[in-house]
Amino acid sequence: MSTTDAAATWSVVGRGTRDGSVVVVDLHADGSESARRIIDASTLTGEVNAAGAARRWVWSDTSRWYPALLRAGLQVSRCHDLRLCHAILRDSARAADAGDLRRHVEWDAAAIEAAPAAAQTLFDLESGATTAGAPDHIEDVLAEFARQRDALGAAHDPGPLRLLLAAESAGALVAAELYDAGVPWDVGVHDGILTEMLGERPGAGRLPTKIEGLAAEVRAALGDPTASLDSQPKLLRALHRVGVLAQSTSRWELAEHDHPAIAPLLAYKKLMRMYTANGWAWMQEWVGEGRFRPVYVPGGVVTGRWASSGGGALQLPRQLRPAVRADPGWVLIVADVAQLEPRMLAAMSGDTALADAARGTDLYAGIVSEGVVGTRQEAKIAVLGAMYGATTGDSGRLVPALRRAYPRAMGLVDHAARTGEDGGVVSTWLGRTSPPPSVAWRQIQDLAGTGDAGERDQARARRSARDRGRFTRNFIVQGTAAEWALAWLAELRQQLARLEPIPEEDAADRSGRVFSRRAHLAFFLHDEIIVHAPAAQAEAAAAAVRDAAARATTLLFGTFPIDVPLDLQITDDAAKG
DNA sequence: AGTGCCTGCGCG
DNA sequence: AAAGCGCGCAGGCACT
Known part of the structure; x- marks a missing residue:
């Protein structure tokens, strides 16, 4: 040595x-x-x-x-x-x-x-x-x-x-x-959810009983015993034949049509989704020895968010949350931030009026109580529209009220959008910068700038400019939220690492793994974490989660008065969080 | 058989 | 088909 x-x-x-x-x-x-x-x-x-x-x-x-x-x-x-x-x-x-x-x-x-x-x-x-x-x-x-x-x-x-x-x-x-x-995962609970929802696990080459039943109902209603329900073009043709003139087979559009095939079809799609995406095959592939091990890809998204590759960690359906279960003698600390992105926007822009509305746990309620819009639902639609760049519909209609009430916050995202439309780059609070426009994007804009550009060229250039503007508008907010979350994770892992390991005989297992005798992070999803902790460390770990969030806020924004409140539960079942 | 794209839906 | 951002994955399908 x-x-x-x-x-x-x-x-x-x-x-x-x-x-x-x-x-x-x-x-x-x-x-x-x-x-x-x-x-x-x-x-x-x-x-x-x-x-x-x-x-x-x-x-x-x-x-x-x-x-x-x-x-x-x-x-x-x-x-x-x-x-x-x-x-x-x-x-x-x-x-x-x-x-x-x-x-x-x-x-x-x-x-x-x-x-x-x-x-x-x-x-x-x-x-x-x-x-x-x-x-x-x-x-x-x-x-x-x-x-x-x-x-x-x-x-x-x-x-x-x-x-x-x-x-x-x-x-x-x-x-x-x-x-x-890994995420502590109870395959028994998972299997129970699947069986309850889909029916008995099928033999090879068959579908679960409830899915087969729904498929039969749909085909009967369509009057076509061999109709294909999984091929979008074929399904669309079958629907047209019975007078359902939908443009697509997406859920929200089908729901607007009135036909006996619609209800069982929507149910079929829902069950089929669970079966193919997170059914028994998924369990077999991604869960082993009581742990779900997805592959995370830090920095995998341009904004700085993580991506995932394998296991679909970032798409785990809420319905499956009950399968996240603490080991015996351990607990889960489930914590998330409500409305992280608009809180980041308030702090980045130094908009004290929006920061005032963000005081406490519900930013949307704060916006309503400041009299900016009438209802919480309107506040939510307006805020999302502001950050995503909505221009039409309910959302686009409500954004101007936000612009009057919060000129600094709105000024920041509006400026980011204009910069993007003009081909510029924008940066997050800590300095992650958006990629420059692609060569193809430049060519479209350059062509529209020349004298012999046609009406279609002009329209295409305007559309791609606005598309890019919405991207840069959102980039600064989503990217800064990702930075806050990284700071939270970084502080938290340091604090958890300082906890004294519990006695060997109380360990989750005897594998000698680093995390079998100490509270550890088990799951992360943009603005939400799950910590798996020995029961004796539950309070200490929860305190660490809260303290790390507070430190992340200070690290980024110093003394600017922005609340970033956590919703935190200590439980043995992540669905209760 | 392998690929790349499209549609649809899960998550924030 | 979303209006309005960012992702991954499954299945179908056209193509090689």
């Missing part, structure tokens, strides 16, 4: 030249190298242990390095994920001089790579097998880290951007930890 330099700030990890070797380079804050060690991949866990909690690990891609450490029972405190930070710095309008980063496209290619391979890692690490993704050789890693520090150092005001990079990297740690921990 080699020694580590306690004074060093960063430990940069990369692959060595020899197969299976790993190189760890300690750096001081000024970037100077203080130690360099060549080790076997299998001893990296020892290095991490010896380095202590304060160390920030720098690596190409958290999803390639961290899972193996977690499986070896180690949690790291902090990291700098070069792949994710590259994407932010490359585009950020607040990072001066990112040209050097843009030239190194090999760090972009990795981001385009599909799902992070949560399943590979330790084995590959030890065998020295190469995997696709960001460059991993230590010299490439050191060079990229230097470029990123240069881009940050040259920034006019690097503080917010530095915070964003730290939060993004912490999010990468959380994503790997969520996969390692």
